[in-house]
Amino acid sequence: MNPLDKPPVQLGLALLTVLVLPLVLxxxxxxxxxxxxxxxxxxxxxxxGYTGLLSFGQGIFFGIGTYAAGICLTRWSIPxxxxxxxxxxxxxxxxxxxxxxxxxxxxxxxxxxxxxxSQLFYFVAYTFSDLTGGDNGLLGVPRPSxxxxxxxxxxxxxxxxxxxxxxxxxxxxxxxxxxFGRTLIAIRENEGRAAAxxxxxxxxxxxxxxxxxxxxxxxxALHAMLIGVAPLSNIEYHTSExxxxxxxxxxxxxxxxxxxxxxxxxxLADALSTVWPRWLLLLGLVLVTVALxxxxxxxxxxxxxxxxxxxxxxxxxxxxxxxxx
Amino acid sequence: MTDIALxxxxxxxKYGTFHALADVxxxxxxxxxxxIIGPNGAGKxxxxxxxxxxxxxxxxxxxxxxxxxTNTSDDDRVRLGIARSFQVTSLFPNLSLRENLRxxxxxxxxxxxxxxxxxxxxxREALATADEVIxxxxxxxxxxxxxxxxxxxxQRRLEVGMAMASRPRVILLDEPTSxxxxxxxxxxxxLIRDLGRDHTVLFIEHNMGIVMNISDMVTVMRxxxxxxxxxxxxxxxxxEVQRAYLGNMITGDIA
Ligand SMILES: Nc1ncnc2c1ncn2[C@@H]1O[C@H](COP(=O)(O)OP(=O)(O)O)[C@@H](O)[C@H]1O
Ligand SMILES: [Mg+2]
Numbered sequence: 001m002n003p004l005d006k007p008p009v010q011l012g013l014a015l016l017t018v019l020v021l022p023l024v025l026x027x028x029x030x031x032x033x034x035x036x037x038x039x040x041x042x043x044x045x046x047x048x049g050y051t052g053l054l055s056f057g058q059g060i061f062f063g064i065g066t067y068a069a070g071i072c073l074t075r076w077s078i079p080x081x082x083x084x085x086x087x088x089x090x091x092x093x094x095x096x097x098x099x100x101x102x103x104x105x106x107x108x109x110x111x112x113x114x115x116x117x118s119q120l121f122y123f124v125a126y127t128f129s130d131l132t133g134g135d136n137g138l139l140g141v142p143r144p145s146x147x148x149x150x151x152x153x154x155x156x157x158x159x160x161x162x163x164x165x166x167x168x169x170x171x172x173x174x175x176x177x178x179x180f181g182r183t184l185i186a187i188r189e190n191e192g193r194a195a196a197x198x199x200x201x202x203x204x205x206x207x208x209x210x211x212x213x214x215x216x217x218x219x220x221a222l223h224a225m226l227i228g229v230a231p232l233s234n235i236e237y238h239t240s241e242x243x244x245x246x247x248x249x250x251x252x253x254x255x256x257x258x259x260x261x262x263x264x265x266x267x268l269a270d271a272l273s274t275v276w277p278r279w280l281l282l283l284g285l286v287l288v289t290v291a292l293x294x295x296x297x298x299x300x301x302x303x304x305x306x307x308x309x310x311x312x313x314x315x316x317x318x319x320x321x322x323x324x325x
Numbered sequence: 326m327t328d329i330a331l332x333x334x335x336x337x338x339k340y341g342t343f344h345a346l347a348d349v350x351x352x353x354x355x356x357x358x359x360x361i362i363g364p365n366g367a368g369k370x371x372x373x374x375x376x377x378x379x380x381x382x383x384x385x386x387x388x389x390x391x392x393x394x395t396n397t398s399d400d401d402r403v404r405l406g407i408a409r410s411f412q413v414t415s416l417f418p419n420l421s422l423r424e425n426l427r428x429x430x431x432x433x434x435x436x437x438x439x440x441x442x443x444x445x446x447x448x449r450e451a452l453a454t455a456d457e458v459i460x461x462x463x464x465x466x467x468x469x470x471x472x473x474x475x476x477x478x479x480q481r482r483l484e485v486g487m488a489m490a491s492r493p494r495v496i497l498l499d500e501p502t503s504x505x506x507x508x509x510x511x512x513x514x515x516l517i518r519d520l521g522r523d524h525t526v527l528f529i530e531h532n533m534g535i536v537m538n539i540s541d542m543v544t545v546m547r548x549x550x551x552x553x554x555x556x557x558x559x560x561x562x563x564x565e566v567q568r569a570y571l572g573n574m575i576t577g578d579i580a
Binding site: 174175177178179180181182183185186189190192193194195196197198199200201203204207211 | 377379398399400403404408409411415416417418419420424428429431432433435437438439440441442443444445447448487490491
């Protein structure tokens with residue numbers, strides 16, 4: 001195993017990210033958005049990288065979290081921690097349902113099912129505009145306050161999200177290191193064998209969905225508070241696509257890869273969109289490049305770089321394991 | 326407890342409209358080595374699929390220790406004490422040999438593994454079982470290698486180890502010696518004989534030398550049906566079997 005994949009290192013990198021972003025970015029909004037999407041992408045990675053499930057349904061959970069926050073905070077004054085917890089719970093329940101139905105099919109049909117659910121939930125949100133605000137979304141979602149002061153400046157809210165991010169990231173690291181996470185990897189590697197040695201593989205996949213949905217909806221709620229709106233676009237199919245793209249750019253072999261994927265995409269989009277209105281075209285080219293030349297994503301590049309610099313001489317020793325034991 | 330560990334009544338499996346298995350009655354004695362032989366396509370592997378729940382029986386009944394398990398799921402059957410190895414090696418290639426066996430040992434108590442906060446290493450018993458199997462298969466030198474990087478012979482041994490690690494009472498081995506070198510075959514033969522002392526072993530094999538040497542009972546299959554059944558000596562003398570062998574459908578000598 002590459003030393004960079006060790007849990008303390010991953011956690012250290014996440015902490016470092018939280019500390020470095022304010023130093024290098026002017027916009028607190030952008031920095032906060034990066035952390036929010038880093039959680040969303042890491043949750044997607046739990047499905048894609050660890051369990052081998054390509055889910056186009058992540059936008060559903062993100063949108064559900066967004067609406068949970070939008071509805072609760074604009075209509076009633078429910079405390080923010082309760083809203084966040086409720087959003088996570090609702091996300092977990094929705095993901096359990098979507099996962100439970102989708103994993104009945106394999107491969108392409110599984111992907112199609114998650115896509116279909118994505119469309120379905122979008123139209124539900126669009127149709128029930130009394131609740132969701134339809135096209136307009138829900139406006140005036142307030143920021144949370146801590147100790148009586150509202151976190152109205154971007155960097156104050158960034159601090160709040162940063163604490164959430166580090167906590168969630170640590171929890172996800174724990175999940176991937178657990179016997180549960182290692183069973184997910186086994187299911188990804190060879191589902192037939194995992195079942196043959198006694199694992200009810202469906203149950204494990206559903207739980208992976210539930211955890212992923214909880215984190216995604218939690219982040220969706222944070223996003224609504226960031227931009228002050230619960231927009232319809234958060235539950236669109238397009239959001240699911242965006243999340244998958246970030247996951248693949250980052251690389252699906254480690255959780256911190258997901259942070260890189262979210263950061264890289266959002267920073268690039270931010271830079272390109274100021275340069276050229278047709279920036280999505282350039283983004284497409286970047287994606288093609290990643291798919292062609294960086295199959296393990298940005299994280300794969302980091303690992304290779306690390307090996308080149310620090311393990312050049314030792315790579316031969318580590319490749320031949322000691323015969324005595 | 327009865328003397329019969331595993332029993333089938335009129336067991337049949339259909340793939341679409343094709344009867345891969347039909348009317349199979351088996352009685353496998355506890356702690357015996359029972360071989361299944363027959364030409365390719367006879368339905369031997371399908372029989373194992375049905376016994377372990379990988380495919381559903383389309384007719385008939387399966388009993389484990391007198392308990393009907395026909396509709397029990399494959400993972401539940403592991404907990405009831407059935408484990409198998411595969412004819413075509415089926416491992417977790419990007420995980421270490423030890424992790425492969427730890428998972429197989431953990432598979433007996435999968436509910437524990439649903440807790441996302443529990444560390445894999447906290448299941449000492451699974452780790453101990455994995456190490457015990459590693460010792461028994463003499464794979465200690467490569468325990469930390471990725472399963473996909475092992476030699477063919479080592480992978481075949483690990484394949485059998487995966488079945489052993491769930492501590493089954495009934496163990497089903499599907500051509501464990503296929504593609505092995507002579508030395509490995511001899512070690513595998515010893516291992517199976519050894520397993521037969523405290524396990525019920527059901528064993529598909531093409532090498533007649535081994536079959537005749539270590540089996541208590543032999544069932545010969547052809548075209549999805551049971552052809553002949555008996556002790557190795559009885560089967561060897563059977564005119565139907567001799568005809569089958571003359572047809573060159575089974576490799577290896579009848580020693
Ligand atoms: N999944 C499947 N779908 C359709 N036919 C199958 C399938 N698996 C096996 N068969 C067929 O069933 C018959 C028995 O196969 P199998 O049980 O693998 O035989 P054996 O292990 O004795 O060589 C063969 O004719 C084979 O082609
Ligand atoms: Mg076969």
